[in-house]
Amino acid sequence: MxxxxxxxxxxxxxxxxxxxxxxxxxxxxxxxxxxxxxxxxxxxxxxxxxxxxxxxxxxxxxxxxxxxxxxxxxxxxxxxxxxxxxxxxxxxxxxxxxxxxxxxxxxxxxxxxxxxxxxxxxxxxxxxxxxxxxxxxxxxxxxxxxxxxxxxxxxxxxxxxxxxxxxxxxxxxxxxxxxxxxxxxxxxxxxxxxxxxxxxxxxxxxxxxxxxxxxxxxxxxxxxxxxxxTAPTYPPPQPSTPLPHPTVAAPASWGTFLDFEPLVFRGKNAKTITVDLPFPPDSDPVILAARLTDARFRFLHVRILGPGEDVFCNDLPDHHGRALFVPPPGGGPVKLKVRHSGNWELTFLPLTAALPIGPGTVRGSGREVFVHTGPAAELKVRASDRYSGWFQVHSHRGDTPGALREPAERLFYAWNGDRVEEKARIPDGPLLIVIDKSKHEWEFTLDPLPRQVSDHG
Missing domain, CATH: 2.60.60.30 (sav2460 like domains)
Structure with missing residues (x-):
């Protein structure tokens, strides 16, 4: 099961x-x-x-x-x-x-x-x-x-x-x-x-x-x-709560992320929306979940007006994806230009809605945001894509919300639809793991390292 x-x-x-x-x-x-x-x-x-x-x-x-x-x-x-x-x-x-x-x-x-x-x-x-x-x-x-x-x-x-x-x-x-x-x-x-x-x-x-x-x-x-x-292979998400872990406590600053009720926007074709969340200057990131409802169209373009930065500019293979959204450093309301050929739905979520990833295997497709809060582990990734797209995974780590605004390390990278079968060691959590480019179907397997390896490796 x-x-x-x-x-x-x-x-x-x-x-x-x-x-x-x-x-x-x-x-x-x-x-x-x-x-x-x-x-x-x-x-x-x-x-x-x-x-x-x-x-x-x-x-x-x-x-x-x-x-x-x-x-x-x-x-x-x-x-x-x-x-x-x-x-x-x-x-x-x-x-x-x-x-x-x-x-x-x-x-x-x-x-x-x-x-x-x-x-x-x-x-x-x-x-x-x-x-x-x-x-x-x-x-x-x-x-x-x-x-x-x-x-x-x-x-x-x-x-x-x-x-x-x-x-x-x-x-x-x-x-x-x-x-x-x-x-x-x-x-x-x-x-x-x-x-x-x-x-x-x-x-x-x-x-x-x-x-x-x-x-x-x-x-x-x-x-x-x-x-x-049998117990599940990983815990489900716990939105709007501090990042959980049974033995390794997250830094206190991880509990101070911007917290808010999910904010949903729906539209059709091209539209400009204003995200009026109380983004402070140099705000920590949030999660933007996208959902498309027309099976004929997969491409979605979401751009932050002003800085001109893209949040989504790709196909969503299963008409669903979640991206790390980094607000402009000045804070305040944010205007987004949304382009799609059908009906779309965008949901803003606090960073605490990242999907926890623990020992075991999780499968999915497209872009996603995970949080690893356990001890050091080996992360195995298998991914394939029939659409010749890129596959890129970054980890984000820091003791303050602002430190998570930039990727700290690229874990996996493939292009032109290459099949991915790789593994990487990830340190003790808390750590964000973000699939920020993908039209692939993927499988992540997390295996904790022996304690002596994680402590001294």
């Missing part, structure tokens, strides 16, 4: 799959319901039946269905079924969302999405750790890529509930329920989880695997299978 972090993606088999939108079973916890949105190449819901949820429980094609609720092993989940071979070619993406009718997602304990094959094998698992005031939440999406399907962890919240979420994608919420046709009993579905709480603890990735056995959630028919539980 592959645990993935927010923004990461993983290939999935083009086969029938089941998806759990789940949480820990805690008395008094909010109820979470699941929905699927079928989107076309423009990012819009495909017709009135393009939204599948409890009130409209099957797409007319039968390719997407709402199966109901199951519980067991201290977990409760709503289940969706996707028959990917039957998804029409006019559907390019299928969003997996949850919504709360009378609460916010910040009150939901242990929210996650899990993709399961019909034979019970767990394909991938994504834990949500940064929910707050949202009443609807896009946990992930299935999307087409070169004739195959992938799943990406999205982690985008909305404050307008299911109706507002549907309207954002050009759809409406139907009130009448559509009965689900009966089907033969499927094989057992196994739900894997992590730890006693069902969420990743800050030190879980550094303490080795924890073998546990829990009951799988109950479906129709009843499921009674059990499965061993």
């Amino acid at each position: 592959t645990h993935i972090a927010k923004g990461a993606n993983v290939p999935v088999p083009t086969a029938p799959l089941r998806v759990a939108v789940g949480r820990r079973q805690v008395p008094g916890a909010p109820e979470v319901e699941a929905a699927a949105l079928l989107l076309d190449a423009t990012g819009a819901v495909r017709g009135d039946a393009g939204l599948v949820f409890r009130g409209l429980s099957a797409h007319p094609s039968g390719a997407v269905r709402h199966l109901g609720t199951g519980d067991g092993g201290g977990q409760v989940a709503e289940w969706l079924e996707l028959d990917l071979p039957r998804v029409g070619t006019d559907v390019q993406r299928v969003l997996i969302a949850g919504y709360c009718d009378s609460a916010v997602f910040g009150a939901v304990p242990g929210l996650y999405a899990q993709v399961v094959a019909v034979d019970g094998g767990v394909v991938t698992h994504y834990d949500v750790t940064d929910a707050s005031t949202e009443t609807a939440f896009v946990l992930g999406e299935f999307y087409r890529r070169d004739g195959a399907w992938k799943f990406r962890a999205v982690g985008q919240g909305y404050d307008s509930g299911l109706k507002g979420l549907a309207q954002d994608f050009g759809g409406t919420v139907a009130e009448a329920a559509v009965p689900v046709p009966e089907q033969p009993a499927a094989g057992p579905v196994v739900l894997e989880n992590v730890g006693k709480t069902g969420a990743v603890r800050p030190g879980a990735a550094y303490g080795g695997e924890e073998d546990r056995t829990v009951k799988a959630p109950t479906l129709t028919p009843t499921v009674t299978a059990t499965a061993p539980v």
Whole structure:
């Protein structure tokens, strides 16, 4: 099973799959319901039946269905079924969302999405750790890529509930329920989880695997299978909190980074936007996440007006990427010129939203910002690109926010689509690792060095 972090993606088999939108079973916890949105190449819901949820429980094609609720092993989940071979070619993406009718997602304990094959094998698992005031939440999406399907962890919240979420994608919420046709009993579905709480603890990735056995959630028919539980290979992101590590404390100055609620801009084609965050002079960097919703167009250009510096000027291979954004030294509001041939979404995040990278393997594509807070380690990178693009990774290190404004060391570099199979030693954290040029699909594996090597090597 592959645990993935927010923004990461993983290939999935083009086969029938089941998806759990789940949480820990805690008395008094909010109820979470699941929905699927079928989107076309423009990012819009495909017709009135393009939204599948409890009130409209099957797409007319039968390719997407709402199966109901199951519980067991201290977990409760709503289940969706996707028959990917039957998804029409006019559907390019299928969003997996949850919504709360009378609460916010910040009150939901242990929210996650899990993709399961019909034979019970767990394909991938994504834990949500940064929910707050949202009443609807896009946990992930299935999307087409070169004739195959992938799943990406999205982690985008909305404050307008299911109706507002549907309207954002050009759809409406139907009130009448559509009965689900009966089907033969499927094989057992196994739900894997992590730890006693069902969420990743800050030190879980550094303490080795924890073998546990829990009951799988109950479906129709009843499921009674059990499965061993393993800890994830790295912790999920912890936005808007100090950079975590179980044994190595970050410098105090790393806790003073500019902190703010995520700021989202949406537009179409070319547009100038003003980012009115309170950037002080010589501000520390922040993260700019970009998302494109039209499958036909990958190129995005984002330029800081005034200094004339580019933040993005490249293709986003999976229509998603995160870049280190260094504000102009004078501070204050920043104007950006955005150029793209379709719909786009830009989200500004504090630097504490960098994806933690710990022992194990993480996979993805395009540009990304990681934080390493553990001991010295060997970082192995494998990357390939069919589009003949550059691949460049820098590390940023410093005891003050201003020291992180410039790259300290180039770790990896390749051009003209060269395949990358390299390794580099990285020092004790905290350390930012930034993929700042990439159309590649990549795989990072972090192996801690023996203590005597890291202390004296």
